[in-house]
Amino acid sequence: MQHIQDKEFDQRLRDQFENSEIELPASSWSDLEHVLHLQKKRGALYRRRWLVAASVLLLSSLGAYMSYYASHQVISKERLALNTSTRQERSTVVENKEKVITERVDSNNPDLPVRGRISLAPTVEVGKAESEKSDIEAQPVIPMKEEIMLSSLQPSSDIARHVDNKTLYKPDKLAFLQASNEISLETDSGVEDADQQRGIRNVGDLVNYVVDKVDKRAEKILKFKTDDDNSSLIAINIGMLKLNQKKQK
Amino acid sequence: MxxxxxxxxxxxxxxxxxxxxxxxxxxxxxxxxxxxxxxxxxxxxxxxxxxxxxxxxxxxxxxxxxxxxxxxxxxxxxxxxxxxxxxxxxxxxxxMNIVPITENEEQIAADFDFSRMGMQVLLKLIQGLSDGTRVVFNMYVMEGFSHQEIADSLGISAGASKSQLSRARAVLKQEIIKMEGIDYATYTG
Structure with a gap:
């Protein structure tokens, strides 16, 4: 009698199955093909759903960004309006004070310059105060702290008496340069402010802004005309398809 | 060609x-x-x-x-x-039905003439095993996995895998003896 060991039993079983085959029904492949086709379709649908979801997410993000930006713009406009009105009020105060000072100085000593005016326009002399007032009005108003401005405008007769006439008559070049620089800087920043205030007013502006960051070519992939509050597509550049605005002569 | x-x-x-x-x-x-x-x-x-x-x-x-x-x-x-x-x-x-495994199954010692059995018959016998036993038997005997690998894969212990395998062998041997009759398997004990 021969005892069969586990290993041998296993090996015999393995040998029985080696290279064995089972015939499959003819419909086997067509069934699988159908499933593969459905899977492919489902995959395309799945991808499309993802695309739609991503688009919705992108649009909602853009919407949120735009509303955030718009609210900030409103706040900045309100601030600007507030600043402008404050400046106008201040300039009125300055004009009134200057009038008073000029009158006082004129009556006391017409040869002395007005110190208060030096801070604004250092080259202005007492005698020419009235004549150059119009020039000062034309210049942008420098925001100053109320107390500093008032103290600088106070005509102190004691100080005026003790001040050396020579130093007063010499135009303070440094002060003039500083003042003129301040004025020019104020003017430049004013222009920049105006540009920024224009900002992103509509979807066209936003798309132009984003495309400008992404597409560095001269002919952008998309370009919107945003002169007025509405926007309209004026240029497309997608490889073969190229539509551009006619260059204005 | x-x-x-x-x-x-x-x-x-x-x-x-x-x-x-x-x-x-x-x-x-x-x-x-x-x-x-x-x-x-x-x-x-x-x-x-x-x-x-x-x-x-x-x-x-x-x-x-x-x-x-x-x-x-x-x-x-x-x-x-x-x-x-x-x-x-x-x-x-x-x-699946969990079939309780009894340890120390009676060892059947017999000489089987597999060559006279068809592959289809053997398949039927294997398919007749309980699910867990069948999977362990296939993984160990046919694919060559170790008990530890089977245990990790199926979430059972290595000891349980060994028991299932032992059970599978015993059942298969018994079934072969039944099917082939005394002509194809000779009892030793």
Whole structure:
């Protein structure tokens, strides 16, 4: 009698199955093909759903960004309006004070310059105060702290008496340069402010802004005309398809 | 003129990678009958085996770009079939009857003449095993997994895997003896 060991039993079983085959029904492949086709379709649908979801997410993000930006713009406009009105009020105060000072100085000593005016326009002399007032009005108003401005405008007769006439008559070049620089800087920043205030007013502006960051070519992939509050597509550049605005002569 | 199998498989592989349906069909028809045997060993019946086969080939065609030509394509497909069968077993684990394993099964010592038994008969015997026992038996005997690997894969202990295997052998031997009769198996005890 021969005892069969586990290993041998296993090996015999393995040998029985080696290279064995089972015939499959003819419909086997067509069934699988159908499933593969459905899977492919489902995959395309799945991808499309993802695309739609991503688009919705992108649009909602853009919407949120735009509303955030718009609210900030409103706040900045309100601030600007507030600043402008404050400046106008201040300039009125300055004009009134200057009038008073000029009158006082004129009556006391017409040869002395007005110190208060030096801070604004250092080259202005007492005698020419009235004549150059119009020039000062034309210049942008420098925001100053109320107390500093008032103290600088106070005509102190004691100080005026003790001040050396020579130093007063010499135009303070440094002060003039500083003042003129301040004025020019104020003017430049004013222009920049105006540009920024224009900002992103509509979807066209936003798309132009984003495309400008992404597409560095001269002919952008998309370009919107945003002169007025509405926007309209004026240029497309997608490889073969190229539509551009006619260059204005 | 018939092409050599190797060249044929290489061509099919390229076609399948490109998603060519005709190449997929040829590969399927060339390999599926062998893979069906694998699936039949793991499944309870032919219907379940066909489901496993279909799922397996969906994976094969989906992952064929990952196949490195260094190994055998048939071996790679077979591995996918085995993994699919194990996944199917794990998925259906809750629905399965857990057959209590009694340790120290009576050892049947007999000489079996397998050559006189058909593969279909052996398949029937294997399919007659309880689900857990069948999977462990296939993984250990047919695929060559270790008990620890089986334990990790099925979420059981290595001891349980050994018990299931022992049970599977005992049941199979008993069934073979019953089917073949005294003519094909000789009792020793």
């Amino acid at each position: 018939k092409l050599t199998p190797k060249l044929n498989l290489d061509n099919l592989l390229e076609g399948c990678r490109a998603g060519d349906r005709k190449a997929q069909e040829l590969l399927y028809k060339q390999t599926a009958p062998k893979m069906m045997v694998v699936c039949m060993r793991y499944a309870r019946d032919r219907m379940e085996a066909e489901d496993i086969l279909q799922l397996g080939y969906i994976k094969v065609f989906g992952k064929i770009s990952e196949f490195r030509s260094a190994g055998s394509l048939e071996g790679w497909i077979r591995r996918i079939m085995v993994n699919t069968a194990i996944e199917s077993y794990r998925r259906n684990l809750r629905m």
